[in-house]
Amino acid sequence: xxxxxxxxxxxADVWRAEITKHLPDLEMRVWPDIGDVADIDMALVxxxxxxxxxxxxxxxxxxxxxxGVEPLLEDPTLPEVPLVRMVSEGLTVDMAGYVALQVLRxxxxxxxxxxxxxxxxxxxxDHRPASDVTVGVLGLGELGAASARTLRxxxxxxxxxxxxxxxxxxxxxxxxxxxxxAMLPRCDLLVCLLPxxxxxxxxxxxxxxxxxxxxxxxVNAARGGHLVEADLLAALDRGHLRGAxxxxxxxxxxxxxxxxxxxxxxRITPHVAAITHPSRSAVQVADAITAFRSGRPLxxxxxxxxxx
Ligand code: NDP
Ligand code: OXD
Numbered sequence: 001x002x003x004x005x006x007x008x009x010x011x012a013d014v015w016r017a018e019i020t021k022h023l024p025d026l027e028m029r030v031w032p033d034i035g036d037v038a039d040i041d042m043a044l045v046x047x048x049x050x051x052x053x054x055x056x057x058x059x060x061x062x063x064x065x066x067x068g069v070e071p072l073l074e075d076p077t078l079p080e081v082p083l084v085r086m087v088s089e090g091l092t093v094d095m096a097g098y099v100a101l102q103v104l105r106x107x108x109x110x111x112x113x114x115x116x117x118x119x120x121x122x123x124x125x126d127h128r129p130a131s132d133v134t135v136g137v138l139g140l141g142e143l144g145a146a147s148a149r150t151l152r153x154x155x156x157x158x159x160x161x162x163x164x165x166x167x168x169x170x171x172x173x174x175x176x177x178x179x180x181x182a183m184l185p186r187c188d189l190l191v192c193l194l195p196x197x198x199x200x201x202x203x204x205x206x207x208x209x210x211x212x213x214x215x216x217x218x219v220n221a222a223r224g225g226h227l228v229e230a231d232l233l234a235a236l237d238r239g240h241l242r243g244a245x246x247x248x249x250x251x252x253x254x255x256x257x258x259x260x261x262x263x264x265x266x267r268i269t270p271h272v273a274a275i276t277h278p279s280r281s282a283v284q285v286a287d288a289i290t291a292f293r294s295g296r297p298l299x300x301x302x303x304x305x306x307x308x
Pocket of ligand 1 (some may be wrong): 066067068069091138139140141142143144161162163164165176193194195196197199200221222223247248271272273274275308
């Protein structure tokens, strides 16, 4: 049994060292030095070149280094073998931290105090108690639910939207189009943690922004494809939205001449909201391989029909 590793943004040697702590006998080949393709029956990948996985005649398992699998599903040649996505405590804790950071940034006036410091001005500003601030989370899955739980511990009011109704302690659950319409007008901040699918592409658009209360903030930590960029700029520029924190973009890296970089109401991070740290996530890869080898049911399987 041989694992193919293919990612241009992850360090194969570090992953090998971490995975072999759990599976010392594992043979791992690193793309493009893959040797005899017939040996390979498992692949661990992030954005592999289209067609690569289809060129492996004995492939039986794909493990995604990312939680979001739309880059894989967009490859029409993707083999019909089980596809396991990344769900790990490290990734989840990272994301909850990013979301908390962005909520606090806007609620606790971090940029305003930065400007006051730059002017050597000692000037307390008013902020509402967290218990009066409502955060809506689009997507109450692994990352959305954990982020909501973390914000609850800080006393924020939490609303969450998912395809099916959810029961997350302290989080009011909404689902379906009617649920979204009911939730949006109540959100002081809206956090997107949806998978990118045909149904969710472009969901952060003019209509959604108009349904948010004036002065709302949008945080997108999911995928650039969720956001209609021109609609965000228009909603910010006419003063309806107060600001946006963006971690993900339609084109990554974000081109140097993109208007988001210099927009005074946009805060940017370069797709780092949650990282699949090998030291924290190799065990999940090893578990998937072990289950696969022993014919046990696989956890975190992607439902290709749903797209996540
Ligand atoms: P999950 O699959 O665990 O959760 C997805 C959630 O979205 C579920 O609650 C699901 O509802 C809901 N959902 C899906 N489609 C719809 C829809 N059409 N309408 C309403 N709700 C919907 O995903 P994760 O939480 O693990 O990850 C979410 C996304 O975060 C990933 O797909 C990825 O794009 C992004 N991500 C970004 C990172 C970054 O660094 N910026 C890092 C990691 C992930 P239901 O439960 O009812 O099915
Ligand atoms: C992921 C990501 O999907 O890093 O895990 O965006």
